[in-house]
Amino acid sequence: xxxxxxxxxxxxxxxxxxxxxxxxxxxxxxxxxxxxxxxxxxxxxxxxxxxxxxxxxxxxxxxxxxxxxxxxxxxxxxxxxxxxxxxxxxxxxxx
Numbered sequence: 492x493x494x495x496x497x498x499x500x501x502x503x504x505x506x507x508x509x510x511x512x513x514x515x516x517x518x519x520x521x522x523x524x525x526x527x528x529x530x531x532x533x534x535x536x537x538x539x540x541x542x543x544x545x546x547x548x549x550x551x552x553x554x555x556x557x558x559x560x561x562x563x564x565x566x567x568x569x570x571x572x573x574x575x576x577x578x579x580x581x582x583x584x585x586x
Contacts, residue, residue: 495522495547496534502554503532507584513577518544527581541573541581 496519503525516539517525526535543560545553549568552558560582563569571578 493522495519495551496525499525499550499554500532500534503527506554507531511581511584513541513574513580514539515577515581516542517550518542519550520544520546522547539573541571541575541577543578543581544570544572 499517499519507527511527511529511531513528514537515527516535516537517527519525523534524536526533526537526539545563545568549558549563553560553563553569558568560569561579564571
């Protein structure tokens, strides 16, 4: 597992107050994947209700609050596949 994934899992768990009602997967290009569900965030590559894909720099910028997930999506830096409502709910956790 990459340092990027390890760091992202820790940061996501710190941002989330409790769990998330659904299943989401963040795919960080060239690094791996993170699952987010009612138990929090963890490294993994399972099936999910929504999959969000971005490069490591974009993902880090979202975690740091430098870019809003909606803006990243509109700029083509974040791809979303699946339940868009769930993606927006997750974006509010990050934002």
